[in-house]
Amino acid sequence: MRHRVAGKRLGRTTSHKKAMLRNMVTSLFEHERIVTTTPKAKELRRVADKMITLAKRGDLHARRQALSYIRDKNIVAKLFDEIKDSYMDRNGGYTRIIRTGNRTGDAAPMAIIELVNYQEDNEN
Secondary structure, eight states, rough: OTTTTTTOOOTHHHHHHHHHHHHHHHOOHHHHHHHHOEHHHHHHHHHHHHHHHHHHSSSSSHHHHHHOOOOOOHHHIIIIIGGGGTTOOOSOEEEEEEEEOEEETOOOEEEEEEEETTTOOOOO
């Protein structure tokens, strides 16, 4: 029984789900915007907001806690040096989920999850 176990299963084992969320949060902080299914985006939002809260704390212990979840040192450095500065005056709500309709192959509900301060480059 799953009494008091937070979060959705997403049709995966615990280890698979944890690995998937680690990869997704790393990609989100690297690109600042990713496309995924809506249930995955909702679970990713929980993890990403916790990582930004750790970055806002900014001490060594918080950095090590973030490194235990996000295994890429460059992404953690970007999170603690660049991303946290734009969210210091914000109390939560660091990500935005934009629903984009259904995927053509299996009709899964799709969404874009992005950081709230994401700016699209219009160089092209």
